[in-house]
Amino acid sequence: MEPKPPKPSKGDTAHWSPPSSAPGRTAARRSGAAGSGGRLGGVLTAVSRDPLSTPHRTRNDAIITAVIAVAAVAAAFLAGEERRPDALGWTLLAGAILPLVWRRSHPYAVLAVGVLCVAPYHALDNAHGAPMAGSMLAVYTFASLVRPLHAVLVGGAVVGLTLTTMFTVGAHEGLESLRTSGWIIVFLVVGMDVRIYRQYVASMVARAEHAERTREEEAARRVAEERIRIARDLHDLLAHSITLIGVQTSVASHVLTVDPDRLDRAAIAKALDDIADTCRAARGELRTTLTVLRTDATGTHGRADAGTPSGPLPELASLPELTAASGARLTLRPGADRLPPAAEVAAYRIVQESLTNAVRHGGTGVGIDVSVERRGDALHVAVLDDGAGEPLPAATPGQAPGFGIVGMRERARSVGGTLLARPRPDGGFEVLAVLPLRQPEPAA
Template sequence: MGKSQPLPEDGPVPQPPTRPRLGERVLNAVSRDPLAVPHRTRNDALIAASVGALSVALALLVNDGRRPDALGWALLAGSVVPLVWRRSHPSHVLVAVLACVGPYHALDNTHAAPVPASLLALYTVAATARPLYTCFVGCLVMGVTLTITFNVGAHEGLESLRTSGWILAVLVFGVDVRTYRRYIASVVGRAERAERTREEEAARRVAEERLRIARDLHDLLAHSITLIGVQTSVASHVLTVDPERLDRAAIAKALDDIAETCRTARGELRTTLEVLRADGPDCDGPLPDLAALPGLVRTAGAELTLSTGDAPMPPAVEAAAYRIVQESLTNAVRHAGAGVRITVRVVLEAGALRVAVTDDGNASVQRPGTGFGIIGMRERARSVGGTLAAGPRGDRPGFEVAATLPMEPSEATV
């Protein structure tokens, strides 16, 4: 039998997760909120059992007092059992521990035995309470301890005074741990707030992009569909008014206009889809400019006054002006009535492009309603730092749209 061939690998072999080192695990344990640690009651019960075993060993092996009797063992056990709830009720646990440790020392039992439980209770208070409260508790504990031990004897009092440095060390260590935890929490909080800010910014950009797409599609399709509808109505009118005297030239012109409008709409829609499918976020694609304005106005049967000179114009301003004129023509053709006269004026004055579209139709039927045409035009003007006003022409019949677009567009604040 030949040698078996190794199976081909589909990709890199996943490596098992590496176990954190001891120092990292200790830092993670220290930096955690003591009330948010999972299984804290179970862990504290195990710690209390370990402290209890250490206290029993000290009571049996250390000769700095008499060996505890039944009452001494009960007091020693009473100083250990409350440690099970030290994280959830640190102050109450400290009071319970001191209530048992005080009589235990007063009876001159082995003084080293309850020290681990006392220091652990003190550390828990220092690590969870405010520093001022910790200082008050430390002074109170040392005062009570020295008072009791000096009442027992001068030697015991001096020994307690010598070992009181351990109490100070535990309190300082607990305050330091609390400060470190608060620092870690503030760093994590800032990181979470920064992440939320990035998510909100991304959501805002998505909403703005959706609004831009909706505005482009509205401007494109509404204008083209409206013109197609008007031209279709003209052809239908010619066919039905006097069939015996059929005006073939008028019908042919209407159909040609419909075909031209469809081709223009198809081209602009293709351009919009190409922009949406572009890979890069900055690929804006070709924007409509003022060079296409005469054809747009001619298709709508309007009169155009275009005076921009030879000054270069920002593409965004040209695109905004084109879309505003396009939407204004759409509204005029749709609402102003038959035989309406539409005038378009685009003039460069005082460093700004001024756009005005007026008609002499019935203004009462083209007031802003539930549509998005005028809203979209205002957004177009605002996107380049400009303004737009739309409404009836006052004492004259008709409707007017007037926009001022600065030549140096800026992002307007909303």
């Protein structure tokens, strides 16, 4: 019969699990592993930290030096009367241990002072175990801070000097020093290994920071591109409709001001109806664009649900209606094959912006020819105006330069095409674009 589980104490947050083979031993192993993992992580963190940027470095090194000094004094007294240091011995021992406070900031100087003090200390046959801990700490710190080649050369010199000194004291002391000199090599190797580990951790941190900066720069670049795309879409969407509304409003104003006694009600009504139709079309297209943007913002990247309209993209089939609103003559030969949607959108927007500019700068009655033809693997778009219309009243001259041509060039570049916008020799303006229908294969 299995024993009942003990009731947890008031502050105990551990949960009792049903006994399997040995629940007590399993829980102990788990807690011990977690504790050892936490201690190991703390040790690795302390070891991998830059020794010169450790917080409270001087205070900690002073405490460690004081502990080593106490241990050295105790070892000197425990060695017996015949090996207990005299005044010179105590001075040499203090000179070898006290500089350890500055061992990280001046590793070469501290090791040199230590060797110069420890060598005569041992030569005077003082308690040989007293300076051992300080010497090993100085050797380890030196090896963990300097280049490995320097550590090997200096370590070999220290071992050679130690053996030479101890053999001058006596054969027994020399052999004993030869046996214990392995600890110097051990601390040298450990110090060099710690230095390599710190360099590895620093390189991994630098690589992670570089990757994070790259991700931030890529995110900023995408945000900038998205802002430009939204600005271009809104410009293409609203500029054409607002320009047409301005033209129609100018027509109505002209009819009202030229001959108020002979009011052409039909012309005014038609102009107002055209304004209302243009506003409705612009509102619908703006709603569609905002729906697509909101769908992208929710993380679906344009893949809306069945009940969420993703919005129809402009296509060449809509060009007759677009050109008719501006009174332009259209030549449309898209070919029999289905065109890429990106090329159709780019062609539609280029024609739309070109019509907007022609009406805005050429005025009412300007003659516009639009040609969209497929020639081989490219779509050729041409919009030409004669600039012979009546100038729009009010503030058309002196307007701030817009972003229409810049947006058209960006549209063409977005599908790998080119665009040329320039004045015509015989008057007017022309926009010529070549839009490839096959995107180039990405390089491996």
